[in-house]
Amino acid sequence: MTDTLPAAQRTAQISLGGRYILDIVIPVYNEQDDLAACVRRLHEFLRDEVPYRARIMVADNASTDNTLAIAHQLADELPDVEVIHLDGKGRGGALAAAWAASPADVVAYMDVDLSTHLSALMPLVAPLVSGHSDIAIGSRLAASSRVVRGVKREVVSRGYNLLLRGLLGARFSDAQCGFKAMRTDVARRLLPLIVDTGWFFDTELLVLAERAGLRIHEVPVDWIDDPDSRVDIVATAIEDLKGCWRVGRALTTGTLPLRDLQAALGREPLVPGVPRGMVGQMVRFGLIGVASTIAFALLYLSLHPALGAQAANLTALLLTALANTAANRAFTFGIRGRAGAARHHVHGLLVFGFGLAITSGSLYLLHRFDPTVGKGVELSVLVVANLVATFVRFVALRRVFGASAR
DSSP states (O other): OGGGSOHHHHHHHHHTTTOOSEEEEEEESSOTTTHHHHHHHHHHHHHHHOOSOEEEEEEEESOOSSHHHHHHHHHHHSTTEEEEEESSOOHHHHHHHHHHTOOSSEEEEEOTTOOBOGGGHHHHHHHHHTTSOSEEEEESSSTTOEEEOOHHHHHHHHHHHHHHHHHHOOOOSOSOOSEEEEEHHHHHHHGGGOOOOSTTHHHHHHHHHHHTTOOEEEEEOEEEOOTTOOOOHHHHHHHHHHHHHHHHHHHHHTOSOHHHHHHHHTOSOSSTTOOSOHHHHHHHHHHHHHHHHHHHHHHHHHHHHHHOHHHHHHHHHHHHHHHHHHHIIIIISOOOSSTTHHHHHHHHHHHHHHHHHHHHHHHHHHHHHOTTOOHHHHHHHHHHHHHHHHHHHHHHHHHHHHHHTO
16 A cells, blocks of 8 residues: 555654554445445545545444445455444434544544545644644635535525524534544543534534634635535424524533533633633623613613612612623623622622712712703713723623633
8 A cells, every 4th residue: 555655655654553643434324326436535545645544434324225335345345444333323423433432643524425625634634633723624614615505505504603603602614514623532522521413413512622622723625515415404404403502501501511621631721810712702791781781771761760860770780780790701701500600799799889889970970060961861971981880890800700710
């Protein structure tokens, strides 16, 4: 096999002995027509273009046609090709089983139709082999990607990834591209936490990895849609929405051991007590602040006729401050579960007291200047005063919640 390789690649592979650096899993279900061509093409590419010793693992999950028999024939014929069979269906389950048992340093997978051009394989795995990144994904939505597919799939893909950004705060661009890799030590930490065994497996893995602070490397790809794909878009979309709800609830309630995962993988904050991603925190804090301001305005206007300006301001500010602290605790600073919640709300109330002093003082001075002023002017002054209080709130809460990250 090595006779066809350049000298540098032969030296690299010989120096590794019998150790695999890369394991590529091809999950299949009833793919008897495409499997042989896929494996032969990939095997040739690995032999000629990849300097690491690599293995192809065909993961058959409950095929009912000749897929398994063809896979065994290929394993008998080609070196570094093996087969694993699972009795249950599900791409995620097949990947989890194959990755968990892999002896390689890096595990990857690609779809059997090879929709993604193989020229992206080395850019995908090289940052993982070097140790720079933890996970790498192919992205069809990157600006420099070249993609050929129908309008319906394009809309569904972009809509789904926008949904992930809105519901789960995801920052990766393409959750479902069938072209991913990760370091095996990272996989062994993440896989026990993943519940889904179907198409949502990819999304769940990436969301958990991102929340744990792992480094996700994205590779623009050339991708051509498979017109014979048997994926049921509607059924898959429904399952994905269920998965989003389940993962979002787990993140909100703090049932996932993300702190332990961070510690195990060395992804805790570089400086103890300083939360990561201040820009992202400011954006989330701002969005929560806008919602709180709208809620405050509605409460103030509805309570003013019965309570008067000062009492309406106190009540509206107190209610929105409690909700604001809870929302920022969970979504801006990523503090989950009940631990420390009471202390956080006490600090939030102290910040609320500062905000109340500013807004009440503003109302007092306004009424001293013009006792006949209307509710509209009152509300405008309160909104400006709240902006000042909001800046102080961000600085104060960042210190409070930053201390909880130690």
